Amino acid sequence: MLTSERKALIQQILQRDGRVVAKALSQAWGVSEDTIRRDLRELASDGVLQRVHGGALPASPAIADFAQRERTGSAAKANLGRLGAGLIRPGQIVFLDGGTTHVHLARQLPRDLKATVVTHSPSIAVELAHHPTVDVEIVGGRLFKHSVVAMGSASAEAIARIRVDAYFMGVTGLHPDTGATTGDHEEAALKRLIARQAAETIVLATREKLGAASAYGILPLAGIATLVAEAGRDDDRLVPFRAAGLSIVTA
Amino acid sequence: MLTSERKALIQQILQRDGRVVAKALSQAWGVSEDTIRRDLRELASDGVLQRVHGGALPASPAIADFAQRERTGSAAKANLGRLGAGLIRPGQIVFLDGGTTHVHLARQLPRDLKATVVTHSPSIAVELAHHPTVDVEIVGGRLFKHSVVAMGSASAEAIARIRVDAYFMGVTGLHPDTGATTGDHEEAALKRLIARQAAETIVLATREKLGAASAYGILPLAGIATLVAEAGRDDDRLVPFRAAGLSIVTA
DNA sequence: CTTGACCTTGCACGATATTGCACGAAAGAT
DNA sequence: ATCTTTCGTGCAATATCGTGCAAGGTCAAG
Numbered sequence: 001m002l003t004s005e006r007k008a009l010i011q012q013i014l015q016r017d018g019r020v021v022a023k024a025l026s027q028a029w030g031v032s033e034d035t036i037r038r039d040l041r042e043l044a045s046d047g048v049l050q051r052v053h054g055g056a057l058p059a060s061p062a063i064a065d066f067a068q069r070e071r072t073g074s075a076a077k078a079n080l081g082r083l084g085a086g087l088i089r090p091g092q093i094v095f096l097d098g099g100t101t102h103v104h105l106a107r108q109l110p111r112d113l114k115a116t117v118v119t120h121s122p123s124i125a126v127e128l129a130h131h132p133t134v135d136v137e138i139v140g141g142r143l144f145k146h147s148v149v150a151m152g153s154a155s156a157e158a159i160a161r162i163r164v165d166a167y168f169m170g171v172t173g174l175h176p177d178t179g180a181t182t183g184d185h186e187e188a189a190l191k192r193l194i195a196r197q198a199a200e201t202i203v204l205a206t207r208e209k210l211g212a213a214s215a216y217g218i219l220p221l222a223g224i225a226t227l228v229a230e231a232g233r234d235d236d237r238l239v240p241f242r243a244a245g246l247s248i249v250t251a
Numbered sequence: 252m253l254t255s256e257r258k259a260l261i262q263q264i265l266q267r268d269g270r271v272v273a274k275a276l277s278q279a280w281g282v283s284e285d286t287i288r289r290d291l292r293e294l295a296s297d298g299v300l301q302r303v304h305g306g307a308l309p310a311s312p313a314i315a316d317f318a319q320r321e322r323t324g325s326a327a328k329a330n331l332g333r334l335g336a337g338l339i340r341p342g343q344i345v346f347l348d349g350g351t352t353h354v355h356l357a358r359q360l361p362r363d364l365k366a367t368v369v370t371h372s373p374s375i376a377v378e379l380a381h382h383p384t385v386d387v388e389i390v391g392g393r394l395f396k397h398s399v400v401a402m403g404s405a406s407a408e409a410i411a412r413i414r415v416d417a418y419f420m421g422v423t424g425l426h427p428d429t430g431a432t433t434g435d436h437e438e439a440a441l442k443r444l445i446a447r448q449a450a451e452t453i454v455l456a457t458r459e460k461l462g463a464a465s466a467y468g469i470l471p472l473a474g475i476a477t478l479v480a481e482a483g484r485d486d487d488r489l490v491p492f493r494a495a496g497l498s499i500v501t502a
Numbered sequence: 503c504t505t506g507a508c509c510t511t512g513c514a515c516g517a518t519a520t521t522g523c524a525c526g527a528a529a530g531a532t
Numbered sequence: 533a534t535c536t537t538t539c540g541t542g543c544a545a546t547a548t549c550g551t552g553c554a555a556g557g558t559c560a561a562g
Binding site: 003031032034035038053054111112 | 531532
Binding site for chain 2: 002003004005008009012028029120122123125126128129130131135136137138139140141142143145148150154155158
């Protein structure tokens, strides 16, 4: 591979991913890390990127911003995820439901957290594949494409054999009267089953889910221990849930 | 060879490959590197290309884009994946092993293919989550982060209950004597187990895996029905495999 | 046919670039 | 506070480059 080819590729990757890692490039292209570091140094002195320990970032933060946001999605969900991640104690076994909010949670688990994550969401498994200390247990089953989680009897059997400290449950609605609801009958049943295997159930709910209700009930509010919600002036929406005895976590 | 002929060819190659290497051209055409360098210098001053240490790149970097990807290996894998996808018949149940090559295979399954894919790779499950007609069955278990697949007793149990028409097996080496090999003992055992549950085993091997051998044996060549390999002049590498009775598929 | 101008090619040689390694320093991680 | 990873620099080996030069080859005018 030609030197200038390498440099051009580095810039492409940087634009696409918003970052490059020296070691990864070195392994991918079969050259020494020194060579990559030299390339990065020179590109940095050309002003096209910014060196950081372990690799490089785009020079202009504007480019990084886009790629970054692309990766992390909406800020609200990322925020909820961060709050949820903070609820997990070292050594715990937690079940992570599917959904983008929980992917954000997985992404923001502290790098040094030693815990076990059980999930039937392949997306979360992929996300945690690069976490250094968290053990991941995948629940298999038939892939329900709408939610991108494993479901069916195989999943139910696997879940029945596991007990967890906390279940981060995904919902499409959380209403003072109807409790937690979702849009699929079988999914509701599976969530109910998981909740039974968990010491406590935690719900991360973005603003639009509070006060909403979907077709199929999962659990009454009494079955939910903690609600993680966006902070905001409209804390009114949280009042009925607080009254129902839920522990509320906000930013 | 005439000078202008050479220059025309250089431009052609540049367009096709996205780069030229002075030494390679000199050897291919039996002229000195000096001559090639002179050609490149002149073409550069014509603005046709851009000289770099070791050869030349296209003047406009856009052209290089596709060809660049070729060399980073992902195109080769995409190609293998496409060939592999073509081996799956409607209605079949196939097991897809982990690995980037198989992710490419999953990505290139025909949009109208009705089949069932069993996998212990969450990456492949995510990839197929948006396929309209393929059913996906996820094999659960402990996530082996190095390969990003589910492993362990839970996986073995689930696999023991499934029979598939074909197993697309990932390997790190495929050698005429040692057969299919991989770098982890437990992984080798699991692959062996899956192969037992499959009517036939298919291996997609990039060029560098042919003739290579890793620490742990999975199967002898006799256990493999079909080998999908990159096409190329160095078909010599394929000879021992063909002699061993494997059905060979190339582009 | 011969001659001389012009071009192309290969070679020699010093200059410059690139690469990998070693070793101590600095930055993160535990 | 200790350990590991990453960084920077110097160094040596190798590859590539540029230039000058000589050996041919082509072609047209003489």
